[in-house]
Amino acid sequence: MTSWPTVNLAASGTLLPFSEQVEAKARVDFAAAIKKYAIADINPDDVHIFGMRFTSSTTNAWWGRVPPDAITEMCARVPGRPLMIGHDKSQAPIGKFFAAERVYRPVSPRAPKSESYHGEGLFMLPRTPIGDHQAALIKTGIWSESSTGWQALDMLCSICGNDLRGEKCLHLPGEVYLDGGLADFETVNIPHVGEISVVYGGAVRGTHMKMAASADGSFDASAALAAGAVPEFLAMRAEKILNAIGGNTVDDWMADLLEAAATGPGYPMPQRANVAEVICSSDRFDSAQEAAAWCAQHDFRSGKMSETSEGWSFEQQKGAGRSTRTIRLRDGVQAVVKVAKTPSEKNDHSAALAGLLAQQ
Numbered sequence: 001m002t003s004w005p006t007v008n009l010a011a012s013g014t015l016l017p018f019s020e021q022v023e024a025k026a027r028v029d030f031a032a033a034i035k036k037y038a039i040a041d042i043n044p045d046d047v048h049i050f051g052m053r054f055t056s057s058t059t060n061a062w063w064g065r066v067p068p069d070a071i072t073e074m075c076a077r078v079p080g081r082p083l084m085i086g087h088d089k090s091q092a093p094i095g096k097f098f099a100a101e102r103v104y105r106p107v108s109p110r111a112p113k114s115e116s117y118h119g120e121g122l123f124m125l126p127r128t129p130i131g132d133h134q135a136a137l138i139k140t141g142i143w144s145e146s147s148t149g150w151q152a153l154d155m156l157c158s159i160c161g162n163d164l165r166g167e168k169c170l171h172l173p174g175e176v177y178l179d180g181g182l183a184d185f186e187t188v189n190i191p192h193v194g195e196i197s198v199v200y201g202g203a204v205r206g207t208h209m210k211m212a213a214s215a216d217g218s219f220d221a222s223a224a225l226a227a228g229a230v231p232e233f234l235a236m237r238a239e240k241i242l243n244a245i246g247g248n249t250v251d252d253w254m255a256d257l258l259e260a261a262a263t264g265p266g267y268p269m270p271q272r273a274n275v276a277e278v279i280c281s282s283d284r285f286d287s288a289q290e291a292a293a294w295c296a297q298h299d300f301r302s303g304k305m306s307e308t309s310e311g312w313s314f315e316q317q318k319g320a321g322r323s324t325r326t327i328r329l330r331d332g333v334q335a336v337v338k339v340a341k342t343p344s345e346k347n348d349h350s351a352a353l354a355g356l357l358a359q360q
């Protein structure tokens, strides 16, 4: 019976070397799929087989998230696609994917179900001197990370539900908002997966996605998500928001935001710089280490921790004398936000935004 190879848990964007037994079984189970993509009548023993986790439903380093249904869609696009090195399309492929499947593997015992789906693929390398060498690079862990070049038609903001590239959304992925918590976005409707590459650092911010701009610098709604340019995308996003509200500089924008906030409904005010505490519930996290890892993965400080009756609290920004609100960031994660009372109170997040723009 064909069964998907069970592998150790690994982060998204990683290569999965199998034991000899698992590889041998996969060679038998997937013989038809392997032969389907070969021009000549090859023997499955002629190839090395490896796995790869190429996507997950958890928030990625670039604040994108592929929901379970879109992972299924992505998996349908992967068989037959090439394995490349470093997204270098001037070079020929080194391998080929012949199967992909959505799997459910919680990253920790009590992780939310919605964050526990992954897309895994199986690919083959020929048993040739070069293929043997590349297989050795994977088995030794020297080649361990991957990155996917793909396309998503819709990128939906987790707070307002609108496409990030449209005029209606004024949220920055990665920011914290009093209404809606931590902003990220879902990538859905996947028409195409171009290739998957071995890269030097698949989990590193900036290696996963390219948001192409049209010649005039505006957003191209049909742009491919390929390797290389998340900072560019986020900078474009920040600039788009600045343009939308007519501000010329980050300081102008913050002034507009503060004014809007002071006069009633206005632009959503980024609150990351006002987060005093992140509280991780022991209902979700098994240990302080696991909670600290969540903080680090979501760009919160994890150095100063105190244990509470409900879990673990991680100190963020210092400061007192302002009222606070506790908001939900994720299932089992809350933030205590110091709420600015007057427009004159300085929000130092402008520095972070300036950094984003400087990367463009």
Ligand SMILES: [Zn+2]
Binding pocket: 157, 158, 159, 160, 161, 162, 168, 169, 170, 171
């Ligand atoms: Zn939005």
